[in-house]
Amino acid sequence: MNEVFDTIGQRVPRIEGKDKATGRAQYTDDMSLPGMLFGAIAHSPHAHARILSYDISAALEVPGVKAVITADDYDWFRSGGHVKDETLLAKGKVRYIGEPVAAVAARTQKAAEEAARLVKIEYQVLDAVLSIDDAMNPDLPIIHEEFSTYQMNVTDLEVSGNECWATSAEEGDVDAAWNDCDAVVEETFETQAQHHLYLEPASALADVDANGKVTVWGPNQGVHFVQTRTADYLGLPLTKVRAISPTVGGGFGGRAGPHVQPIAAALALKADKPVKITLSRSTDFEICRSRHPSRIRMKIGAKKDGTLIAQEAELLYDGGSFTDETPAVASFGLMMARGPYRVPNFRGSARAFYTNKLRAGSFRGFGNPQAAFARECLIDSLAKALEIPPIEVRRMNAMVAGDKWLGGQQVPACGFDQCLDEVFQAVDGDRDQLPPPAPGKKRGFGFSGFAHISSFLASGASVQLREDGTVTMNTGGIEIGQGASTILTQICAEALKLPVEDINLTEPDTDTTPYNYKSVGSRTTYTTGRAVKAAAEDVAKQIIEHAAAILGCEPSHLTLLAGGQVAVKEDVTDIPLINRTVTFKEASLRAHYGVGGPIIGTHTFVFDGPPFDRTGSKMKSVVFGNMGAYIFGAQGAAVDVDEVTGQVDVVMAWAAADVGRAINPTNIEGQVQGGFAQGMGYALFEEMVWDNGRLVNPTLMEYAVAGVKEVPEIRTIIVEEPEPSGPFGAKGVGEPAMVGVAPAIANAIANAIGGRPNKLPMTPDRVLDAIEVDKTAD
Structure with a gap:
């Protein structure tokens, strides 16, 4: 930790911050093209129904309408993240209320919306499957009768009915281990659907050139993924689809897949005109994505001294109408269920189901918050049974460097024990400084531990030295508000010893940008950062050769040397021009106009950590071959609980994150604080509610979130245990910042009143029920 850096560790202001703050940033809905049409979508009024016929004649008669499309305009082109089960528009049947069934392009927004309302579709209504229990009911209809024919990248999947994924893993001898336990606790937990609540609703602009190549702009978290999915939906080669990411108004996983870009592209192709579609907030709620609701049964056993011996986890996820990222979410939830603890005997399974609701997809934490809520609450229950402080149970079982994750991967760096210590000490130091709770309220303190990952799949970067010695950097890392542009620029600047002002980061564009899977999974700093550092080091090598x-x-x-120069090393004394320096500009001009050609560095790779031991860990249908650069952290919360109303106020929070190396401390603090605020909403307020398949709270009038009055002071503690393979030792922090929030608050509630709700969100009614249960138990 004694390394000296020029740019790494500096609180560099956000590169895109001024444009956003002054209104210069151009979001998709700000964009316009000559002759542009406006798009509107006709939606399914039924949760589950067969489509019998379409009548678009009335829609075509609306003045200004230039194109109307339905699924009958396309072959059975299917797309999907892991299972190809989606079509551009509902084809054959509809599977949730709000599903797009037709789309219209017209000269005005009003005309497009009127025409969309006039599209007539005849349906045969079917019984709906609206919950995990419904999905497991053999008497209810199958949502995807053709599931066995869908293309998918798995060979050992065994599912039936409405089950769309099933994965499992096991280490040790769990059944025998229960006999060695002095205490065993088992509980069931439920979590809800949560909306991403990005500031910018879904929007897309598409245009077609004279050769039939379609270009789509729209907020996303991976231009190459959007390009591939759009091409799938339309039956086009990738060379005929170009995806560009303008300024993005938030993501949180909600832009990890396409939203309306493919529909805008289809309308543009049909009308041979540019088409823009922007959803209202309520429509975005109804047709995009949510976090996976879940039900989790978990069992943990320990020795009387607190040593964990065995754990069993059964995770059930509601995937909604299409699989989207459900196979990966289920797999990741399973792989995170044991958490950052040494448990020698573990058995877990994760199952996911189709239901006739909005598809669930990527969301900050990616199946981990659900598993962490169950595990961290259960650890507190175990500690209570053992009469040991919960923080001590965590400390004595905390993973350290050299331990193995579930799946057999050795963890080379781990600051989890330090995170636990730092949070506990901070809480202990602050608790007496807090004002006392008001009369009728009880104060409680709770803790949680968590882990996540920073890398999987592929990324790439290119770095080009310009004639004047400045640099242009090109990556597929998307700036979604998490500070990626600044972080990647700092990495590049450090590798070349240039000021950040000399680095130009280009807009992600599939025509020019090196491949990057997505900006998801907290992988940008580590994975794309590694590619940037290697590409910049390639440039540095070439500069030195010219010098x-x-x-x-x-x-x-x-x-x-700092500032774009090359000099003779201090320990070299036998060079004629020993005091001469060469500027980057000199080296670049020699390359451009003399010898060798322009200096360009590139690097692409697929995460190269060790693979999972699928045999030794009895892994089945886990979609990841490997993942790594594990992130660790701990969180604490202080709450006041009103014993009459059940109202919970979070009065202070503490969060420690092992980030490997802090590239930009200000950015990390923002991520941790924002993650806590979002996690607090998940814990106490947010829930998407359906009634007979219809979302009843699709606006911010009905959908409650944590606001400025509810979010408390959040003390951020940065722990640095450098990741050996990370760029300058760094790893990610964006997703895990919210993973441990709900259980920390739940455990604080239990500390205050003796019991806690096992169902999220922990609303006042559920808290009052927990109070009554605790009284009954006494």
């Missing part, structure tokens, strides 16, 4: 030729020495005699 060596200019100075008449060996490249090994030279080093970079």
Whole structure:
């Protein structure tokens, strides 16, 4: 930790911040093209029904309408993240209320919306499957009768009925281990659907050139993924689809897949005109994505001294109408269920089901918050049974560097024990400084531990030295508000010892941008950052080679100096031009106009950590071959609980995150604080509610979130245990910042009143029920 850096660790202001703050940033709905049409979508009024016929004649008669499309305009082109089960528009049947069934392009928004309302569709209504229990009921209809024919990347999947994924893993001998336990606790937990609540509703602009190539702009978290999915839906080669990411108004996983980009592209192709579609907030709620609701049964056993011996987890996820990222969410939830603890005997399974509701997809934490809520609450229950402080149970079982994750991967760096210590000490130091609770309220303190990952799949970057010695950097990392542009620029600047002002980061564009899977999974800092650092180091190597030729020495005699210069190393004394420096500009001009050609560095890779031991860990249908760069952290919360109303006020919060190396401390603090605020909403307020398949709270008038009055002071503690393979030792922090929030608050509630709700959100009614249960138990 004694390394000295020029840019790493500096609180560099956000590169895109001024444009956003002054209104210069151009979001998709701000964009316009000559002759642009406006798009509108006709939606299914039924949760589950067969489509018998379409009548678009009335829609075509609306003045200004230039195109109307239905699924009959397309073959059975299917797309999907892991299972190809979606079509551009509902084809054959509809599977949730709000599903797009037709789309219209017209000269005005009003005309498009009127025409969409006039599309007539005849349906045969079917019974709906609206919950996990419904999905397991063999007497209810199958939502995807053709599931066995869908293309998917798995060979050992065994599911039937409305089950769309099933995965499992096991280490040790769980059944025998229960006999060695002095205490065993088992509980069932439920979590809800949550909306991403990004500031910018779904929007897309599409245009077609004279050769039939369609370009789509729209908020996203991966231009290459949007390109692939759009091409799938339309039956086009990738060379005929270009995806560009303008300024993005938030993501949180909600832009990890396409939303209305493919529909806008289809309308543009049909009308041969640019088409823009922007959803209202309520429509975005109804047709995009949510977090996976879940039901989790978990069992943990320990010795009387608190040593964990065995754990069993059964995770059930509601995937909604299409699989989207459900196979990965189920797999990841399973792999995170044991958490950052040493448990020698573990058995877990994760099952996911189709239901006739909005599809569930990627969301900050990716199946981990659900598992963490169950595990961290259960650890507190175990500690209570053992009469040991909960923080001590966590401390004595905390993973350390060299331990193995579920799946057999060794963890090379781990600051979890320090995170626990730092949070506990901070809470202990602050608790007496807090004002006392008001009369009728009880104060409680709770803790949680968590872990996450920073890398999987592929990323790439290119770095080009310009003639004047400045640099242009190109990556597929999307700036979604998490600070990726600033972080990647700092990594590039540090590798070349340039000021950040000399780095130009280009807009992600599939025509020019190196491949990057997505900006998801807290992988941008580590995974894309590794690609950027390697590409910049390639540029540095070439610069030094040109400088060596200019100075008449060996490249090994030279080093970079801050500010774009190359100089002779201090320990080299036998070079004629020993006091001469070469600027990046000189090296670049020599390359451009003399020898070798322009200096460009590139690097692409697929995460190269060790694979899972699928045999030793009895892993089945886990979609990941490997993942790594594990992130660790701990959180604490202080709450006041009103014993009459059940109202919970979070009065202070503490959060420690092991980030490997803090590239930009200000950015990390923002991520941790924002993660806590979002996690607080998940814990106490937010829930998407359906009634007979219809979402009843699709606006911010009905959908409650944590506001400025509810979010408390959040003390952020940065722990740095450098990740050996990370760029300058760094790893991610964006997703895990919200993973441990709900259980920390739940455990604080239990500390205050003796019991806690096992169902999220922990509304006043559920808290009052927990109070009554605790009284009954006494």
